[in-house]
Amino acid sequence: MKLNIALLAGDGIGPEVIDQAVKVSDAIAKKFNHEINWKPALTGAAAIDAVGEPYPDETHEICASSDAVLFGAIGHPRFDNDPSAKVRPEQGLLKMRKKLGLFANVRPTFTFPSLLDKSPLKRERIEGTDLVFLRELTGGIYFGEKGRRDDGETAFDNCVYTRAEVQRLAKKGFELAMTRGKKLCCVDKANVLETSRLWRETVQAMEKDYPEVEVSYEFVDAVAMRLVQWPNSYDVLITENLFGDILTDEASVISGSMGLMPSASLGSDIGLFEPIHGSYPQATGLNIANPMATVLSAAMMFENFGLQEEGKAIRDAVNNALNKGIVTEDLADGGKSYGTKEVGDWLAENI
Amino acid sequence: MKLNIALLAGDGIGPEVIDQAVKVSDAIAKKFNHEINWKPALTGAAAIDAVGEPYPDETHEICASSDAVLFGAIGHPRFDNDPSAKVRPEQGLLKMRKKLGLFANVRPTFTFPSLLDKSPLKRERIEGTDLVFLRELTGGIYFGEKGRRDDGETAFDNCVYTRAEVQRLAKKGFELAMTRGKKLCCVDKANVLETSRLWRETVQAMEKDYPEVEVSYEFVDAVAMRLVQWPNSYDVLITENLFGDILTDEASVISGSMGLMPSASLGSDIGLFEPIHGSYPQATGLNIANPMATVLSAAMMFENFGLQEEGKAIRDAVNNALNKGIVTEDLADGGKSYGTKEVGDWLAENI
Ligand SMILES: CC(C)[C@H](C(=O)O)[C@@H](O)C(=O)O
Numbered sequence: 244m245k246l247n248i249a250l251l252a253g254d255g256i257g258p259e260v261i262d263q264a265v266k267v268s269d270a271i272a273k274k275f276n277h278e279i280n281w282k283p284a285l286t287g288a289a290a291i292d293a294v295g296e297p298y299p300d301e302t303h304e305i306c307a308s309s310d311a312v313l314f315g316a317i318g319h320p321r322f323d324n325d326p327s328a329k330v331r332p333e334q335g336l337l338k339m340r341k342k343l344g345l346f347a348n349v350r351p352t353f354t355f356p357s358l359l360d361k362s363p364l365k366r367e368r369i370e371g372t373d374l375v376f377l378r379e380l381t382g383g384i385y386f387g388e389k390g391r392r393d394d395g396e397t398a399f400d401n402c403v404y405t406r407a408e409v410q411r412l413a414k415k416g417f418e419l420a421m422t423r424g425k426k427l428c429c430v431d432k433a434n435v436l437e438t439s440r441l442w443r444e445t446v447q448a449m450e451k452d453y454p455e456v457e458v459s460y461e462f463v464d465a466v467a468m469r470l471v472q473w474p475n476s477y478d479v480l481i482t483e484n485l486f487g488d489i490l491t492d493e494a495s496v497i498s499g500s501m502g503l504m505p506s507a508s509l510g511s512d513i514g515l516f517e518p519i520h521g522s523y524p525q526a527t528g529l530n531i532a533n534p535m536a537t538v539l540s541a542a543m544m545f546e547n548f549g550l551q552e553e554g555k556a557i558r559d560a561v562n563n564a565l566n567k568g569i570v571t572e573d574l575a576d577g578g579k580s581y582g583t584k585e586v587g588d589w590l591a592e593n594i
Numbered sequence: 595m596k597l598n599i600a601l602l603a604g605d606g607i608g609p610e611v612i613d614q615a616v617k618v619s620d621a622i623a624k625k626f627n628h629e630i631n632w633k634p635a636l637t638g639a640a641a642i643d644a645v646g647e648p649y650p651d652e653t654h655e656i657c658a659s660s661d662a663v664l665f666g667a668i669g670h671p672r673f674d675n676d677p678s679a680k681v682r683p684e685q686g687l688l689k690m691r692k693k694l695g696l697f698a699n700v701r702p703t704f705t706f707p708s709l710l711d712k713s714p715l716k717r718e719r720i721e722g723t724d725l726v727f728l729r730e731l732t733g734g735i736y737f738g739e740k741g742r743r744d745d746g747e748t749a750f751d752n753c754v755y756t757r758a759e760v761q762r763l764a765k766k767g768f769e770l771a772m773t774r775g776k777k778l779c780c781v782d783k784a785n786v787l788e789t790s791r792l793w794r795e796t797v798q799a800m801e802k803d804y805p806e807v808e809v810s811y812e813f814v815d816a817v818a819m820r821l822v823q824w825p826n827s828y829d830v831l832i833t834e835n836l837f838g839d840i841l842t843d844e845a846s847v848i849s850g851s852m853g854l855m856p857s858a859s860l861g862s863d864i865g866l867f868e869p870i871h872g873s874y875p876q877a878t879g880l881n882i883a884n885p886m887a888t889v890l891s892a893a894m895m896f897e898n899f900g901l902q903e904e905g906k907a908i909r910d911a912v913n914n915a916l917n918k919g920i921v922t923e924d925l926a927d928g929g930k931s932y933g934t935k936e937v938g939d940w941l942a943e944n945i
């Protein structure tokens with residue numbers, strides 16, 4: 244296969260972890276006879292510094308003409324304590340999602356046996372956890388009309404969903420459930436919100452097309468509880484943008500493997516693949532950041548091209564590294580640890 | 595003191611647990627020379643059955659003319675799987691909050707040493723957890739305009755906040771922080787929502803009036819994570835209605851003492867006090883429901899009248915019962931357990 248991949252390293256540790264994912268992907272390309280053409284582009288604070296814009300048109304053109312986007316991390320502390328800043332790295336992220344039509348954020352949470360004890364939860368609560376959130380990413384309160392009235396004394400944010408938006412997300416959810424445990428949980432707040440009632444009735448109407456999928460409907464507050472109590476009771480969860488933002492982050496800490504969790508954002512065409520962790524500014528340039536989440540994001544990218552074996556080869560390499568203790572200091576428990584680059588080298592060599 | 599207390603038992607186990615709180619409160623009244631005039635009124639599914647309305651005018655009049663409301667639980671499974679039901683118990687709750695002006699929901703999460711091992715979290719993560727959420731309860735997306743357009747194909751919910759609404763909630767938060775650890779965390783999504791930016795700027799402007807309070811601002815997704823990772827790092831948290839709904843439920847499961855957590859909803863005048871647990875329909879009438887959360891809600895009620903000693907007497911009785919194993923089956927770990935009524939009797943006798 245010939246693949247054009249836009250490479251958005253972004254801020255903080257982004258460039259370092261992206262380098263490792265490139266190395267590992269190149270090793271995959273070599274082994275499986277693919278050709279990857281990497282196309283670097285600016286985003287985030289790095290892009291603001293260079294051209295005053297977190298998602299410049301040039302970057303968009305590069306992404307839009309690629310087969311996929313591999314993304315590092317976005318965000319810089321200098322923007323964090325200034326909610327009124329005119330240009331913010333996050334705006335780049337939202338604009339990119341919208342312009343690339345990335346309406347489905349796929350966030351798996353799974354456990355690595357060797358990392359179970361890193362979880363804040365007791366082992367017996369998380370063993371066997373293997374769930375996937377599908378978060379709607381280009382609608383809802385994120386993109387509705389927002390502003391002020393009454394001389395700035397009143398603020399509003401409008402949450403809007405159309406049936407078509409719910410359907411295309413739910414369709415991905417049903418399809419994903421069919422390839423996994425065949426359980427789908429629709430997370431909403433249908434006892435209060437009209438948008439949630441639209442979600443629920445739309446999903447209910449689709450049930451008949453997937454008779455094998457067992458569908459449940461749970462309120463967002465109940466899911467926030469059950470995720471901590473019995474995370475291994477879930478398979479696929481679908482939800483709207485804001486609920487997904489909150490719940491996927493909550494889910495990410497329960498496995499104890501947060502630093503290893505990849506994600507994909509999918510739409511009609513081009514997928515974007517990124518680690519769920521942030522730009523971790525304190526670690527920038529120190530060669531200590533864990534590259535595994537980004538490497539596993541590359542695995543998701545290959546799998547999304549239908550290249551299952553390639554994805555599996557990456558996952559196997561990561562598992563081997565974990566078992567052999569070829570890990571960065573965050574996973575070393577005070578024992579021997581390796582640098583970002585060294586872990587990347589080991590993974591690439593062991594593909 | 596002469597106290598008029600509206601008594602809203604509600605649905606499911608509500609009546610049983612309320613009975614115990616009445617017994618314990620009467621014992622307090624006797625010991626400390628108060629006079630309590632209980633005024634029962636209908637609410638929830640029980641009120642729908644009786645008069646077709648979950649919060650009838652008559653009930654509102656009783657509440658509005660009382661000094662406080664003691665509330666059991668609301669909700670019945672017959673309404674749960676019908677999002678389009680015209681009359682729902684939850685509507686009664688929302689109407690009551692609005693009409694009584696209960697704009698601040700106070701939800702403490704604390705640990706009982708003897709129950710630490712019931713938590714899904716590891717002991718070292720939760721030891722010492724003692725936090726309070728102040729959730730805004732009468733604004734935001736719960737009460738904004740909502741509806742459908744485009745022949746029902748598009749749904750919307752509007753989230754609206756005024757500066758005054760934020761100020762009165764934040765004021766309670768600052769004041770509460772001053773009586774506790776002097777730390778206040780404002781939870782918002784100011785990187786995306788205009789209402790959150792109003793929250794943040796309003797709280798920032800109030801900081802100077804409370805120079806001793808250390809204020810932090812965190813995004814709701816980050817808090818959803820940190821609550822599971824380091825719940826004992828929080829003191830007082832303030833947030834808007836929907837975020838509060840999700841996060842207070844998440845917080846309630848981390849302590850392992852969920853069945854014991856009380857809550858208060860406060861406004862200008864009359865406070866409402868209720869356990870955080872639901873109506874637990876399966877247990878109705880079986881004399882097995884744990885009455886302690888409701889009894890501790892009565893303690894919050896006395897404390898809110900400025901009767902600290904009375905509150906403490908109730909808390910001490912509950913602690914003694916826990917230490918002596920005078921508990922319902924949910925806390926008995928397969929050992930000897932007592933009925934709802936028997937636990938209530940013991941608490942009343944040991945005031
Ligand atoms: C940075 C922020 C705008 C973003 C979001 O809320 O979507 C982030 O939290 C995420 O989940 O990717």
Ligand SMILES: CC(C)[C@H](C(=O)O)[C@@H](O)C(=O)O
Pocket residue numbers: 434435464684687839
């Ligand atoms: C029943 C429901 C409307 C209510 C809410 O969302 O406020 C409940 O979840 C709560 O937290 O009291």
